[in-house]
Amino acid sequence: MDEKHIRILRDLGFDDISEKNMTNKYWKSRGADALALTTQDRDVYGCVDHTRGEGVRIFDVEGTEYLDVTGGVAVRAFGLRYKPYLDFQESIIDVVHELPGMDFDAIPQTLLAEKVASITPGNHKKRVVFTTSGGRAVEGCMKSAMDLSGRRRFVAFRPAFHGRTGYALALTSSNSKHKSGFPQGVDVIRIAYPYCYRCPYGQDVEDCNLECVEHLRYALQVEGDDIAAFVMEALSGEGGLIVPPAKAVQGFYELAKEVGAYFMSDEVQAGMGRTGKWCAIENHGVVPDYVSMGKAIGGGYPMGASIGPAPMFTGGSRHSETFSAEPKMGLLSLWILKHIEDGGYLKKNAEHGAYFLKLLNELKDKHQVVGDVRGMGLMMGIEFVKDKKSKEKAPKLRNAIVKNAVQKQQLWVLGAGQNVMRLTPSYVITKENIDEAVDRIDKAIKESV
Numbered sequence: 001m002d003e004k005h006i007r008i009l010r011d012l013g014f015d016d017i018s019e020k021n022m023t024n025k026y027w028k029s030r031g032a033d034a035l036a037l038t039t040q041d042r043d044v045y046g047c048v049d050h051t052r053g054e055g056v057r058i059f060d061v062e063g064t065e066y067l068d069v070t071g072g073v074a075v076r077a078f079g080l081r082y083k084p085y086l087d088f089q090e091s092i093i094d095v096v097h098e099l100p101g102m103d104f105d106a107i108p109q110t111l112l113a114e115k116v117a118s119i120t121p122g123n124h125k126k127r128v129v130f131t132t133s134g135g136r137a138v139e140g141c142m143k144s145a146m147d148l149s150g151r152r153r154f155v156a157f158r159p160a161f162h163g164r165t166g167y168a169l170a171l172t173s174s175n176s177k178h179k180s181g182f183p184q185g186v187d188v189i190r191i192a193y194p195y196c197y198r199c200p201y202g203q204d205v206e207d208c209n210l211e212c213v214e215h216l217r218y219a220l221q222v223e224g225d226d227i228a229a230f231v232m233e234a235l236s237g238e239g240g241l242i243v244p245p246a247k248a249v250q251g252f253y254e255l256a257k258e259v260g261a262y263f264m265s266d267e268v269q270a271g272m273g274r275t276g277k278w279c280a281i282e283n284h285g286v287v288p289d290y291v292s293m294g295k296a297i298g299g300g301y302p303m304g305a306s307i308g309p310a311p312m313f314t315g316g317s318r319h320s321e322t323f324s325a326e327p328k329m330g331l332l333s334l335w336i337l338k339h340i341e342d343g344g345y346l347k348k349n350a351e352h353g354a355y356f357l358k359l360l361n362e363l364k365d366k367h368q369v370v371g372d373v374r375g376m377g378l379m380m381g382i383e384f385v386k387d388k389k390s391k392e393k394a395p396k397l398r399n400a401i402v403k404n405a406v407q408k409q410q411l412w413v414l415g416a417g418q419n420v421m422r423l424t425p426s427y428v429i430t431k432e433n434i435d436e437a438v439d440r441i442d443k444a445i446k447e448s449v
Contacts, residue, residue: 001019001022001049001051001052001061002051003019005051006018006019006022022061022062023061023062024046024047024060024061024062027047027061028042028046028047031047043403044402044403044406044407045406045412046060046061046062046064047060047061048060048061049061049063053068053080053081054079054080054081055079055080055081055082055426055428056068056069056079056080056425056426056428056429056433057080058080058412064410065410066406066410066411066412067410067411067412067433067436067437067440068080068412068425068426069411069412069413069423069424069425069429069437070412070413070414070422070424070425071296071378071424071425071426072300072426073269073295073414073424074237074269074270074274074295074296074379074424075295075296075298075300076296076300076426077272077273077296077299077336077340077345077426077427078336078339078426078427078428079426079427079428079429080426082428084339085299085332085335085336085339088332088335089332092328092331092332095327095328095331096326096327096328097326097327097328097329098323098326099326099327100322100323100324101130101323101324101325101326101330102320102321102322102324103320106326106327106330107327108325108327108328108330108331108334109130109324109325109326109327109330111330111334112128112130112325112330112333112334113127113128113130113325115334115337116128116293116297116305116307116337117307119278119279119337120278120279120291120293120307121278121279121281121282121286121287121288121291122287122288124287124309125309125310126307126308126309126310127307127308127309127310127311127312128305128306128307129144129305129306129308129312129319129324130303130304130305130306130321130324130325130330131294131303131304131305131306131321131324132302132303132304132321132323132324133163133294133302133303133304134163134266134268134269134292134293134294134295134304135162135163135164135165135168135268135294135304136163136165136168136304136321137268137292137293137294137304137305137306138162138163138167138168138171138231138266138268138292138306139163139165139166139167139168139306140292140304140306140308140319141229141231141264141290141291141292141306141307141308142154142167142168142171142186142228142229142231142264143167143313143318143319144290144306144308144312144313144319145228145229145262145264145289145290145308146228147312147313147314147318147319148262148309148312148313148314149228149229149260149261149262151226151227151228151261152186152187152226152228153186153187153188153189153224153226153227153228154170154171154186154187154188154189154227154228154229154230154231155188155189155190155191155216155220155227155229155230155231155252155256155261156170156171156173156188156189156190156191156230156231156232157173157190157191157192157193157231157232157233157236158173158190158191158192158193158239159173159174159193159195159236159238159239159240159242159417160172160173160174160193160231160232160233160236160239161174161178161233161236161237161238161239162231162233162266162268162292163268164178164179166185167185167186169182169184169185170184170185170186170188171186171188171231173190173239174236174238174239174240174417175238175418189216189219189220189223189227191212191215191216191219192212192215193233193236193239193242193244194212194242194244194245194248194249195236195240195242195244196208196244196245197242197371197372197374197383197391198391200212201215205245208245208247208248210247210248210251212248212251212252213248213251213252213255216252216255217255220255220259225259225260225261227256227259227260227261228261228262229256229261229262229263229264229289229290230252230253230255230256230261230262230263230264231264231266232249232252232263232264232265232266233265233266233269233270233280234249234265234266234267234270234275234279234280234281234283234284235269235270235275235280235375235376235379237269237270237379237416237422238269238416238417239416239417240381240383240416240417240418240419240420241374241375241379241380241381241416241417241420241422241423242374242381242417243374243375243376244284246283246284246285249281249284249286250284250285250286253286253288262289262290262309263286263288263289263290264288264289264290264291264292265279265280265281265286265288265290265291265292266292267279267280267281267291267292267293268292268293268294268295268304269294269295269379269424270376270379271291271293271295271296271297272293272295272296272297272336272340273296273340273345273346273349273377273427274296274349274377274378274379274424274427275349275350275353275376275377275378275379276346276347276349276350276353276376276377277346277377278346279291280376280379283376289308289309290306290307290308290309291305291306291307291308292304292305292306292307293305293307296336297333297336298329298332298333299329299332299333299335299336301329301332302323303325303329303333305325340427345427348427349377349378349427350377352377352378352429352430352431352434353375353376353377353378353379353380355431355434356375356378356380356423356434356437356438357373357374357375357380359434359435359438360373360380360382360438360441361373362438363382363438363441363442363445364382366442367445367449368387368388369384369385369386369387369394369397369445369449370382370383370384370385370445371383371384371385371388371391375423378423378424378425378427378429379423379424380422380423380424381416381417381420381421381422381423382420382421382423382441383417383419383420384397384398384401384419384420384421385419393418393419394419395418395419397419397448397449398415398418398419398420398421399415400448401421401441401444401445401448402414402415402421402444403448404443404444404447404448405421405440405441405444408443408444408447409440409441409443409444410440411437411440411441411444413441421441423437425437
């Protein structure tokens with residue numbers, strides 16, 4: 001961090017800040033004293049330098065450069081400090097930032113709603129509610145489904161991650177730490193996510209007869225089929241980057257229609273073109289009634305969107321938030337969407353993802369501890385096991401590999417599920433970056449086994 005930015009912090013009243021305390025140890029300790037414990041892993045990651053970085057290059061406060069394959073957990077579509085985005089942001093610096101969008105209309109929010117409705121699957125009439133997070137986008141859809149159907153129960157999957165608040169937490173089941181001890185907001189019938197590498201019904205993709213769908217059918221028969229909505233990730237993210245077979249997703253969709261329930265696709269992490277389609281559910285040939293979006297839609301700012309059938313709510317004041325795609329954020333989001341289209345990023349993401357998976361499959365053939373690699377577009381996972389024959393999960397090994405990748409190979413990467421490494425890079429990643437990332441993963445595995 002240069003003297004200019006140190007001076008800014010000092011001018012804000014922090015006279016104790018100087019160049020000499022720009023160390024990871026100092027700021028991790030200070031952060032631990034001030035910030036509540038949430039999802040930080042200070043044993044692995046340094047303190048990021050908020051004043052540096054470009055594209056897929058990120059720095060810590062000591063100046064160490066990392067290749068970033070997290071994309072801010074799928075938030076930064078175009079990476080760090082993307083010049084065209086910064087230029088546009090500068091051009092709207094004088095736009096009013098906060099106007100209560102739930103109470104008053106503003107042009108950017110209306111245009112953004114029209115655009116979001118147009119890129120989500122289906123030609124049916126839709127409505128949009130903007131939120132401040134992906135979890136709240138999930139809850140907006142859930143409330144709408146309950147309001148329109150008059151039903152209060154949901155179908156969800158295991159593993160699944162839909163958020164950590166209220167109703168969304170009731171759907172979440174990827175890690176007991178997320179929900180243990182907290183009361184659940186809605187009644188949920190839960191079924192195993194279509195996880196072909198670890199099919200709980202002992203089937204494989206080739207001869208699968210959709211036992212998972214039939215198990216849910218039985219559950220509905222004995223527990224009741226008064227379901228407001230089936231809620232499903234088209235690609236399970238936090239649960240372990242699991243790609244379900246299209247026929248299973250289609251089977252669940254058809255079952256939802258049989259019992260008169262809505263079908264909702266959670267696209268918070270996998271949407272916004274990440275998989276090569278605007279919504280990951282499009283890869284499965286299903287048109288959902290509801291779509292929840294978040295992360296990349298905000299262009300680095302907190303935003304989500306609940307998209308559902310018109311009118312979405314039975315009357316006014318059934319749902320609202322103080323903040324809702326304020327004018328400046330609405331314009332930034334419109335820029336992101338247009339830039340994805342103009343730059344051909346849906347095609348690029350599909351192509352770069354295929355190239356990435358090809359190299360990861362070569363790692364799978366090379367290492368006994370790589371049990372599976374999978375993904376769609378720029379959303380991939382590597383599952384680590386003790387050996388390929390037993391498929392026994394190796395969470396400690398995964399943790400060691402992630403730590404080595406970050407601290408030794410300077411690859412900024414995250415875990416997911418119990419034993420998976422998550423790769424959700426920004427869309428500006430190049431083939432050269434991908435080569436570099438796979439080489440660093442290869443070295444991290446070698447040094448950790």
